[in-house]
Amino acid sequence: MFERIREKLEILADAAKYDVSCSSSGSNRKNHNKGIGDAEGTGICHTYTEDGRCVSLLKILLTNHCIYDCAFCVSRRSNDIKRAAFTVDEVVELTMNFYRRNYIEGLFLSSGIFKDGDYTMERLLRIVKKLRVDEKFNGYIHLKTIPGASPELLHEAGLYADRMSINLEMPTEVGLKLLAPEKSHEDVKKPLDQIQKSIVQYKDEKALIKSTPKFVPAGQSTQMVIGATPESDKRSCIPLMLSTKIFL
Amino acid sequence: MELYVFDGTLEGILTAVFDSYERKASLVKLVSSEHHLPDAFQETFTVISEDYKAKRVWNGLIKKLDKEWMKRFYKSFLSEQPQTFQDLFDFAHYIFDNLPGAENNFGNPVVLAVSQMDRKVHREKHRMEAFIRFQQTGDGIFYAHIDPDFNVLPLISDHFRKRYADQKWIIYDLKRKYGLFYDLEKVEEITFDFTTEMSSSLNALPAQVLDPKEELYSLLWKDYFRSTNIPARKNMKLHIRHVPKRYWKYLSEKQV
Numbered sequence: 001m002f003e004r005i006r007e008k009l010e011i012l013a014d015a016a017k018y019d020v021s022c023s024s025s026g027s028n029r030k031n032h033n034k035g036i037g038d039a040e041g042t043g044i045c046h047t048y049t050e051d052g053r054c055v056s057l058l059k060i061l062l063t064n065h066c067i068y069d070c071a072f073c074v075s076r077r078s079n080d081i082k083r084a085a086f087t088v089d090e091v092v093e094l095t096m097n098f099y100r101r102n103y104i105e106g107l108f109l110s111s112g113i114f115k116d117g118d119y120t121m122e123r124l125l126r127i128v129k130k131l132r133v134d135e136k137f138n139g140y141i142h143l144k145t146i147p148g149a150s151p152e153l154l155h156e157a158g159l160y161a162d163r164m165s166i167n168l169e170m171p172t173e174v175g176l177k178l179l180a181p182e183k184s185h186e187d188v189k190k191p192l193d194q195i196q197k198s199i200v201q202y203k204d205e206k207a208l209i210k211s212t213p214k215f216v217p218a219g220q221s222t223q224m225v226i227g228a229t230p231e232s233d234k235r236s237c238i239p240l241m242l243s244t245k246i247f248l
Numbered sequence: 249m250e251l252y253v254f255d256g257t258l259e260g261i262l263t264a265v266f267d268s269y270e271r272k273a274s275l276v277k278l279v280s281s282e283h284h285l286p287d288a289f290q291e292t293f294t295v296i297s298e299d300y301k302a303k304r305v306w307n308g309l310i311k312k313l314d315k316e317w318m319k320r321f322y323k324s325f326l327s328e329q330p331q332t333f334q335d336l337f338d339f340a341h342y343i344f345d346n347l348p349g350a351e352n353n354f355g356n357p358v359v360l361a362v363s364q365m366d367r368k369v370h371r372e373k374h375r376m377e378a379f380i381r382f383q384q385t386g387d388g389i390f391y392a393h394i395d396p397d398f399n400v401l402p403l404i405s406d407h408f409r410k411r412y413a414d415q416k417w418i419i420y421d422l423k424r425k426y427g428l429f430y431d432l433e434k435v436e437e438i439t440f441d442f443t444t445e446m447s448s449s450l451n452a453l454p455a456q457v458l459d460p461k462e463e464l465y466s467l468l469w470k471d472y473f474r475s476t477n478i479p480a481r482k483n484m485k486l487h488i489r490h491v492p493k494r495y496w497k498y499l500s501e502k503q504v
């Protein structure tokens with residue numbers, strides 16, 4: 001029984017590890033409900049990799065199954081690799097048990113797209129909601145949102161995550177068509193606009209109501225891959241944090 | 249030169265400062281009884297810790313130092329270093345004997361020594377906050393033991409109480425033979441009588457007292473740690489700078 005979950009973790013941590021973003025700072029979430037954890041101030045590095053990088057988050061994919069075929073992504077459909085998928089409960093339990101043992105500061109969750117955007121996003125939402133509501137988890141959560149997911153789901157997820165970001169594989173429409181023919185640029189951009197809108201909306205609401213929920217306290221970031229399409233700046237495949245940080 | 253022997257407590261140092269003014273002592277060497285080797289030819293004065301004397305000195309310091317400096321004073325004391333006891337004694341004299349602001353004179357060797365020791369203790373506190381690894385016992389308590397360079401339990405108590413408000417935990421200092429126990433309400437000091445010598449390595453609790461899931465999660469964590477490595481970029485020098493070898497025993501991911 002150990003073996004199956006070990007294998008899943010191995011596959012889904014490995015698939016997530018080349019992601020560039022690594023931060024659990026900039027959040028200010030106090031433990032106010034006598035639940036567990038706080039993500040105040042800068043994150044703690046609980047350990048360091050043998051190449052000297054800080055490890056503070058459990059960084060995994062929910063699944064590396066994907067219906068798309070983005071050229072740079074190890075999870076792309078056409079790549080011949082082992083596939084796995086966590087259940088919602090498995091991610092929640094793993095996060096809680098790592099956190100309780102003082103291994104990590106929180107969770108960095110992303111996912112390949114199985115079935116469609118909403119189907120996947122709905123599961124990510126269930127995970128963050130379960131962590132915050134059922135487990136009263138106050139640690140750090142960074143969620144990579146899913147292109148093409150509906151605004152309602154994104155808005156709700158934003159209420160629970162400390163940070164939301166989105167993978168924009170290609171900066172332009174042409175690049176996107178070339179590398180991920182199934183995804184339109186609009187699809188990718190939509191969630192980001194949505195986060196931005198919600199933040200604007202949140203600001204408006206705040207003026208009227210005293211305690212609106214925090215919508216993504218640490219802001220959002222976008223990750224782009226530059227270097228594969230004609231517009232590349234010659235460097236090959238450099239992930240760029242195109243940060244649209246909007247701090248509240 | 250007079251030799252003052254005190255009991256190793258903070259009250260003791262403060263009382264010694266009080267006594268030295270009362271006795272108009274000029275040069276004092278302060279040693280804790282633990283480090284004192286009786287010498288027939290040296291006259292000694294035994295400091296008896298007294299609350300009201302200690303309070304007078306502490307309040308006197310508060311009048312001249314800001315909160316940050318008071319914390320520094322306390323944290324340096326937790327280093328338990330014989331030289332630091334002397335430094336703190338001399339530092340108190342330096343502060344009382346000079347105009348306000350003397351604490352900013354880092355050209356003075358005791359000012360420098362106290363603030364440097366504060367940094368060291370502070371770093372150790374941070375390391376413990378990062379490197380402590382709990383094991384869950386069968387009765388649901390999260391247990392970790394440590395043997396830090398300095399007496400940092402009083403400094404890390406708040407951090408763990410806030411973070412793990414909904415789980416019972418124990419952090420035990422093997423070197424100083426006391427621990428903290430959080431019972432979901434408050435943190436208390438505890439001591440244990442270990443029948444056998446506890447090994448200072450992390451996975452020290454015998455399997456039969458652990459929660460059945462403990463093995464799984466420590467295994468998964470080890471797996472996870474291994475998977476985060478990018479072998480092509482291995483740089484052990486940098487790695488050891490972040491995690492000095494003497495801390496490896498805490499880290500479950502480092503146990504084979």
Ligand code: SF4
Nearest residue numbers: 066068070073076112
């Ligand atoms: S949609 Fe995401 S997970 Fe799927 S192939 Fe593209 S980048 Fe990879």
